[in-house]
Amino acid sequence: QVQLVESGGGLVKPGGSLRLSCAASGFTFSDSYMSWIRQAPGKGLEWVSYISPSGTTIYYADSVKGRFIVSRDNAKNSLFLQMNSLRVEDTAVYYCARDPNGAQGWFDPWGQGTLVTVSS
Amino acid sequence: SYVLSQPPSVSVSPGQTATITCSGDKLGGRYAWWYQQRSGLSPALVIYHDSKRPSGIPERFSGSNSGNTATLTISGTQAMDEADYYCQAWDSNTAVFGGGTKLTVL
Numbered sequence: 769q770v771q772l773v774e775s776g777g778g779l780v781k782p783g784g785s786l787r788l789s790c791a792a793s794g795f796t797f798s799d800s801y802m803s804w805i806r807q808a809p810g811k812g813l814e815w816v817s818y819i820s821p822s823g824t825t826i827y828y829a830d831s832v833k834g835r836f837i838v839s840r841d842n843a844k845n846s847l848f849l850q851m852n853s854l855r856v857e858d859t860a861v862y863y864c865a866r867d868p869n870g871a872q873g874w875f876d877p878w879g880q881g882t883l884v885t886v887s888s
Numbered sequence: 889s890y891v892l893s894q895p896p897s898v899s900v901s902p903g904q905t906a907t908i909t910c911s912g913d914k915l916g917g918r919y920a921w922w923y924q925q926r927s928g929l930s931p932a933l934v935i936y937h938d939s940k941r942p943s944g945i946p947e948r949f950s951g952s953n954s955g956n957t958a959t960l961t962i963s964g965t966q967a968m969d970e971a972d973y974y975c976q977a978w979d980s981n982t983a984v985f986g987g988g989t990k991l992t993v994l
């Protein structure tokens with residue numbers, strides 16, 4: 769079945785870096801638009817970034833622009849999020865999700881999420 | 889930036905109809921999607937393209953979108969429907985989520 773599994777979360781100090789991964793299976797990853805979405809503890813959902821199948825079209829939320837970099841390895845069915853200059857307010861569960869519509873549609877499915885904690 | 893507004897909470901008795909609204913400027917002119925997030929779990933799609941149900945979503949879930957408001961309706965609400973619900977749309981290459989509505993089934 770279609771499955772997304774995130775990894776790479778953990779505790780990092782403010783100003784530090786972390787790289788998240790998302791392993792995809794059960795669908796043609798190389799044809800899929802993908803996004804990262806986060807959820808701070810006890811808060812709502814916040815979209816972070818979006819990448820086209822070829823990786824040539826990328827969008828970021830203003831809150832992470834210039835600090836986060838999304839990328840993908842279609843040969844390894846994997847999505848990545850390089851997070852630099854981390855701030856306390858980046859603390860959240862990070863989900864990867866597929867856009868089955870092709871572009872700027874809905875998110876389905878979502879992974880189980882990986883927790884990133886930014887704290888000194 | 890584009891904003892989607894949802895009521896923070898909605899309460900409903902079992903078997904009754906729950907209505908959750910999502911308001912945004914000219915929202916009816918774009919697609920809206922709805923997600924359910926049960927406690928401790930990842931969000932899951934319940935409505936796409938304003939009113940379509942994904943496979944496996946019960947018929948009691950329905951959606952509409954017109955003017956400035958998208959609406960998620962749950963008919964014959966069950967205890968298992970207690971969850972947070974989020975609407976979502978796109979604006980200027982940015983995905984926007986509503987703040988979420990906590991549905992309590994009393």
